[in-house]
Amino acid sequence: MTITINESLRAYIDPLTPDEYAALERSLLAEGCRDALVVWGDVLVDGHNRYGICQKHGIAFNTIQNTTFRSMDDVHLWMIDNHLGRRSVSDFQRGVLALRKKEIVSARLAQQQAEKTAAELAGASDTGTETGRQSETEPPWTREAVARAARVSSATLGQIEKIQKTAAPELVSAVKSGVVSINAAAAVASLPSEKQVAAVAGGKKELREAARQVRESRMASKPRPLVEAAPIDATPEEMEIYRLNQLLAAVTEERDQLKKKVQHLTIALAEVRAGRSGSAE
Known part of the structure; x- marks a missing residue:
């Protein structure tokens, strides 16, 4: 043929x-x-x-x-589902495919709802429409549903969306090839395009350093809780409130520092895992 x-x-x-x-x-x-x-x-x-x-x-x-295909959207959905089930597809690729599926399904549901509304306004609601029944049986794709389809967390899916929207083509290629993790790429994607390209050109170490600097700048930009000084003639109750506010500020600062360490450790672990999977292939 x-x-x-x-x-x-x-x-x-x-x-x-x-x-x-x-x-x-x-x-x-x-x-x-x-x-x-x-x-x-x-x-x-x-x-x-x-x-x-x-x-x-x-x-x-x-x-x-x-x-079973009736349109090109049917073909695209079949291709997406077919590839989502394959082991060799990376987390980033699965996320991109699941987001594409969300766009198609959401557009279909919106069209079905519009057709149903138009039919009701035209007085045809008593006959019922196939599109209306389909829209009721197929629930909308929430972020959690998309993440489950991609077998990634909602946070990772959000990072993939950010990479798609703001990453330079060179950075996207680096994610696809496993040079940089999704987490680190999402951080680097917040930089101007020329800085992203420069980081990719510098290789893995430069990308990690760029991601680290972005995270640290975010943490530094967060305003620290201010504790007003206790009045000179403070009552015992006011002094106790002042002491507790100081304690809260110190605990908050310690929490932020721990979050920063966890972020760094998470990225380091992701990079190690990516390196192992790359060497295994």
Whole structure:
């Protein structure tokens, strides 16, 4: 059959790394193409890398039609769900994919609600609409639901959103390749674009240092609680309140210092884990 390559679909999912592509090529040469390529009509949906390698080496392959697709959004949702279930997908990639799914689902629900409202205003509410029933059975995607789909915490999902919105392309590439952790990249992403690029150019140590400086500047910018001096003619009760306020200020300062240490330790642990996973691959 004739297979059509849709470039937007090919680029919808992050490409394989050179090592992953080489491993796939070795596997296909040794074992053949065991999994069928998924198509929608004549458009290739899943298996772009396998298709290219099979064409290159003359390896036989099979195709399977997915008859459930009704629109390109259906195709995108299927691709997202398919990749969210794969072990090789990083936390950052899963977060990006889950956020894409949220956009599609939220847009569909909004459209369904608009169609339902329009039908009710037109006096057609007594007939009922399919879109209205669908919107009632599919709950909106909350941040917690998106985080669960991506298998990351809500905090990590927020960091991924920040990276998507404010990170320079060079910093995004560094996160995808595992050079910098999501946590550190989110901190660096708050810097001007030129400083982000400079930090990436400096390598892992420069990125860690930039992230550390951002966090410390945030902690330093937080106003410390002020304790007004006790009046000269303070009563015993007023002196006790003054003493307690001093104690509270000291405990708050100690808490902030501990939070700073925990942040540094968390980043260091994430970097060590990232280094181990990278060496294992």
